[in-house]
Amino acid sequence: MKKIMLALIAIPIFLGAMYSFLPPINVEKFVDPTAATDDSANTIAAPYSLRDLLVADMHADTLLWNRSIAEPSELGHADLHRLVDVNVGLQVFMSVVEAPNDVDSDSIKQEGDQIRAVALLDKWPYQTLGSYKQRALYHASKLFKAAESSNGKLRVLLSKEDLATGMQNWQVKEGPLLSILGMEGAHATEFNVENVEALFDAGFRSMGLAHYSDTEFAGSSSGIEKHGLTNKGKALIKKMTAIGMIVDVAHLSNQGIEDVLDMTEKPVYSSHTGVYATCSKARNLPDSMIKKIAQREGVIGIGFFEGAICGNALEDIVRAIKHVRDLVGSEYVGLGSGWDVASLAITPTELPDLAQALLDQGFSEKEVRDVMGRNITRFFLENLPSKEYKSI
Numbered sequence: 060m061k062k063i064m065l066a067l068i069a070i071p072i073f074l075g076a077m078y079s080f081l082p083p084i085n086v087e088k089f090v091d092p093t094a095a096t097d098d099s100a101n102t103i104a105a106p107y108s109l110r111d112l113l114v115a116d117m118h119a120d121t122l123l124w125n126r127s128i129a130e131p132s133e134l135g136h137a138d139l140h141r142l143v144d145v146n147v148g149l150q151v152f153m154s155v156v157e158a159p160n161d162v163d164s165d166s167i168k169q170e171g172d173q174i175r176a177v178a179l180l181d182k183w184p185y186q187t188l189g190s191y192k193q194r195a196l197y198h199a200s201k202l203f204k205a206a207e208s209s210n211g212k213l214r215v216l217l218s219k220e221d222l223a224t225g226m227q228n229w230q231v232k233e234g235p236l237l238s239i240l241g242m243e244g245a246h247a248t249e250f251n252v253e254n255v256e257a258l259f260d261a262g263f264r265s266m267g268l269a270h271y272s273d274t275e276f277a278g279s280s281s282g283i284e285k286h287g288l289t290n291k292g293k294a295l296i297k298k299m300t301a302i303g304m305i306v307d308v309a310h311l312s313n314q315g316i317e318d319v320l321d322m323t324e325k326p327v328y329s330s331h332t333g334v335y336a337t338c339s340k341a342r343n344l345p346d347s348m349i350k351k352i353a354q355r356e357g358v359i360g361i362g363f364f365e366g367a368i369c370g371n372a373l374e375d376i377v378r379a380i381k382h383v384r385d386l387v388g389s390e391y392v393g394l395g396s397g398w399d400v401a402s403l404a405i406t407p408t409e410l411p412d413l414a415q416a417l418l419d420q421g422f423s424e425k426e427v428r429d430v431m432g433r434n435i436t437r438f439f440l441e442n443l444p445s446k447e448y449k450s451i
């Protein structure tokens with residue numbers, strides 16, 4: 060018995076010691092999402108009239124991986140250099156702290172914790188293994204560290220003034236890359252509404268309400284029940300609105316979006332989604348929701364991934380963008396790529412091709428400028444908190 064007890068104590072200590080000597084696995088190498096794209100189609104020949112365009116995108120998952128955004132990398136899609144090179148001037152970097160085993164179906168149970176596996180294999184700080192909030196704080200610290208090491212080339216925006224100044228300083232192919240920290244779902248609050256303040260203080264300026272499955276705050280568009288906001292979810296919205304945290308309705312159930320719009324006068328955005336009319340999956344927005352978000356002066360980010368556009372080609376992105384433009388106007392649609400987490404229809408180097416494809420589809424130059432960047436910069440100039448703002 061004693062021997063068994065000793066073994067029970069010694070084996071975990073031994074495994075722990077072994078683990079501490081192992082280098083991080085670098086999980087991104089094994090999920091490299093660039094593999095499915097056709098690099099031969101790359102071009103940086105932007106349409107002449109759009110070469111001065113500040114491109115904006117509302118969804119990159121780069122913070123998940125074991126690299127600094129400030130360092131050039133050949134993995135994934137995005138880093139400071141690759142984005143600046145194609146005139147991406149504003150990028151929302153998302154903190155993904157939770158993902159269940161099933162992320163594809165239209166009816167997803169809360170089962171499994173894929174992010175914990177990444178945290179373990181890539182040796183994130185040990186506190187992140189059991190805490191969604193610690194994972195978010197770790198992601199925030201990674202972005203701020205990258206900004207510090209970038210000689211001013213990467214900036215993390217905390218206020219509308221930061222964005223206005225950054226845009227004034229921005230130059231074609233020089234940057235700086237202006238970034239905003241956002242959260243996928245509200246798991247990082249660990250379902251305690253008061254934690255929103257700590258996340259705001261850590262630099263987060265946008266938060267979703269749900270991810271792939273229903274939570275105690277709200278139903279997910281791909282959850283089992285897809286219910287609206289719970290009372291706790293309503294308290295969360297009140298808190299977010301009071302402290303200046305922008306509401307991201309990506310992944311939120313349609314009833315949840317309606318509940319949010321009923322509760323607040325403020326615009327909301329969907330950082331990365333598809334359009335149900337062009338890709339009939341539960342996670343994508345039906346026309347009724349697109350109209351409501353547009354009426355509220357929000358913006359809808361079209362994802363470049365299969366789940367949003369039901370395809371793997373530039374034309375599939377264009378079809379979704381065109382649908383929103385035809386339904387509500389070009390002022391309410393933008394880019395919500397999903398860099399660095401899945402195979403995408405295009406990589407950053409093909410963004411000029413997207414601008415050209417929109418022109419080819421009959422979009423005016425003004426409309427292309429709206430879609431490629433201006434709608435998103437307008438949304439954040441209007442909705443980021445102002446500098447004097449103090450959390451209450």
Ligand SMILES: [Zn+2]
Nearest residue numbers: 243309310331
């Ligand atoms: Zn997502």
